[in-house]
Amino acid sequence: MRYRIALLLFFIVHIHFSQDFNYSVHTLPKELVNGANAVVRLDMYKVSIHAFDHMEVQSKRVVTVLNKEGEQFIHAYAAYDKESKITALKATVYDANGFELEKFKQKDFIDQSATGGGTLYSDSRVKYLGFTPVSYPYTVVFERSYETSDTAFIPGWYFLDGYEVSMQKSKYSLDVLCDVPIRVKESNLQAFGVTSSNNAKQFRYTAENIPAIKKEPFSPSFAQFAPNIKFALEKFKLKGVVGSAKSWKEFGLWIYNDLLAGQSELDESMKIKVRKLVWGSQSTEEKVKRIYQYLQDNTRYISVQLGIGGWQPISALNVHRVKYGDCKGLTNYTMAMLRAVGITSYYTVLYAGSDKRNIDPDFPALAGNHAFLNVPLNNGRELWLECTSQEVPANFLGTFSDDRHVLKVTPSGGEIVTTKKYSPEESLQLTNAIINFGEQGSINAKVTIKSKGIQYNNKYRLPLNKENEIEEHYKDYWDYVNNVKVQSANFTNDKENIELSEVVEVSTENYISNAGDQWLFAPNMFNRNLFVPKRSRTRKNEVVIKRGFVDEDFFTINLPENVKPEQLLPKIELNTDFGEYSLEMTQAQENQILYKRRLKIIAGTFPKERYKEFREFRKKIARNDNSKIVLIKTQP
Structure with a gap:
């Protein structure tokens, strides 16, 4: 009953807003236009968690695009797969004076693979708005609803999308309609005037009139200072597999036991081949480097978004057979070859990229966008292997993975460790x-x-x-x-x-x-x-x-x-x-x-x-x- 009332109130506000809203750009406050490529006039998001394996999301987004650079902030798309169903999808485009230009129903959205042309296999798709403007400014009103059994990713919220975009009104609500514990982390809300009204089962956030932030040279990454919230269930479901994230240790165990188990097996002929590769090696490090060189000489990288939502690596046997894989598959394959010669290594998850984004040590959740391999040596040293590159030397961490918190997955659970930071003299x-x-x-x-x-x-x-x-x-x-x-x-x-x-x-x-x-x-x-x-x-x-x-x-x-x-x-x-x-x-x-x-x-x-x-x-x-x-x- 409580959920129905909350949902009814959401749509009453929605209808009232739709009736009264003037989409003319001339009504925009000057302070929101100054320095902005786009103005997010309304961003409403409602998340309802019915069970650890059932979530509904409704959203409405109104964006006035002031120039071509502002198009990146429209965000008019909806992803779907076997576990996620789009229940509503529509958009309307208005001209600078607020007059309607074009309406789009769900059937009018462009439907394609969610991972683009660089992916060989994928079981996820996306529908997105295909609108080509003839002039600027214009306004897009986008509405979307979906339900899913995947609850590993609870939609969080950034009250500002990035640099050089302003926000007029943003409302986020989340209702937990079951007994599953949920964790929340708030960052930088007070500095941007975000207000909240929360209890153990209901979360409400509102922000208004945040002007565009100019991108300055030598600034921190936007995510470090932007107002945002994130949520995670302690018990979740991902592509039919139940998981737990009470701690990084427990979450790492889930990855080890449910995602990696059984994927690192090699047949006997391959084990013999790997052992021959390392004959005559004088040290563990030399063995590792020989196997890594074999990987680079005999495989190539290609994205494969299959297997438990793109988080489970394809098997080592399959990688060996087809000679390609994504970061997960190639890392797992290398780990399997090292295991065949008695060398322990650890599958490691990270946020890759030059911005040095950390896995949050204080917030266990499904995180990261890349995987690579950690190999401990007997002398206390360790090697890092970037398994997707055919050129990078063993144990080299460039700007892609240096100096950040990463999640090392071991048989005893997950462990947050920090990758190498290069001193000026080392560079x-x-x-x-x-x-x-x-x-x-x-x-x-x-x-x-x-x-x-x-x-x-x-x-x-x-x-x-x-x-x-x-x-x-x-x-x-x-x-x-x-x-x-x-x-x-x-x-x-x-x-x-x-x-x-x-x-x-x-x-x-x-x-x-x-x-x-x-x-x-x-x-x-x-x-x-x-x-x-x-x-x-x-x-x-x-x-x-x-x-x-x-x-x-x-x-x-x-x-x-x-x-x-x-x-x-x-x-x-x-x-x-x-x-x-x-x-x-x-x-x-x-x-x-x-x-x-x-x-x-x-x-x-x-x-x-x-x-x-x-x-x-x-x-x-x-x-x-x-x-x-x-x-x-x-x-x-």
Whole structure:
């Protein structure tokens, strides 16, 4: 009875709103239009949990799209599969003056696989609105209802969708109409004026008139400061399989026993093959690397969204047979091969991506978007294996998976661990260059670059490029050098030490400015850092430097016999909380100059009030990197 009353009230509000709402963009408050690509005028969401295996969701969303960039905030789609049924789906589009342009019933929505063209198999589908605007602005009213037996994902809520979108009114309600315990976590609500009225079984949230947030350089990820709520049932169902998430330990047990069990078996012939692979290995680490190399040489990545909602890996036998798999299948296959030679490894779930998103240690729930493998070694060390890549070295974590909380799945349960954080010194780029002047100011140079750590991450695929792509890479990298010509480029990818070496021979005819008997010459030819963040007088967010690094540069500059520097650059040393910078020029011989530079950027989070200080540091780096000296032609 209580549920029927709540549902009736929801639709009374819904009908009243529909009758009174003016869809003209001219009624929008100016403060919501300023800096926005779209305005979410109404976002109503109601979740009703009838049992641990039965959930209903109703929603209405009204979005005014101000320009093309705002189209990403329409969100007019509905996913479905065997466990989830769409019960209502419609949309109406209005022009700038609030007049109706087009109506869409459920049959008018485009129906396709939910995982796109890069997926070989999938049992999930999505219906989405296919509307092409002829002008902006316009407004989309989208309504959707569905019911599902999948309760592993309880829809949470972000009261603001992202940067450069504003929100006029947002209402979220959740009713637990059964005895299953539910957990909730609220983040950043007070700062955005979100109000709530909750008890153990009912949750109500409302927010109004949140202006668009401008995306600022070096900001935290949006999810870190945006107002949001998330929910999780302690007992849930996923594609017919009952699960539990009272703790990460218990949740990990569910993954181990219900998702992974039985999927890691290999036939005897494959076990024999794997054992032959590691014959003669001198250590566990060598065995792991041989098996990992076999994986890279004999399989490829392709998305497979089958098996308990896309969360269960396909079997190791199937991966071995077809020679492909997704992150789950390839990770499980590698784990099976290691087990065949007596090596323990752990299937690990994470949020992959450069934003360093964590699995929340305090909120056990179905989470993550990727899987990879953890291999503990006897000496206390551990190896990480990215099983979807055919190029990444064993135990290399780049920006895809570094420095974040992940869920390691063991026979005794789940465990939250942290992946490696690279220090600035570990992310070293060392550049040596021999620069030779020719007649009339032409220059030929041999440049050797060695990259490690996160800087290796930026370079390791370079040797795989075509010749013209390599030339374009260096022209872009040294875009401040006019008419640079790449004579040759050779690479050594040392996967054992995780280091990429580049040896590049280049020439240019017009690098030096000629003024009579004087040449204007910028000594830093091959590693200028000229980026300066935009000025901001009203900084809103903290300053976040996600990753640090070190650049060390040594240039030997050989001048013609009749040329000498009028004056060398002064010695520079900068030391700040954001990093360090040093520059020194010396005259080694009469016609030879040495240029030495070091830049260190330190990862960290700093108060917004220090943005100006950080920007000033970057300005000084750019100014010094761009410094020039005068070369004087003398009489022979």
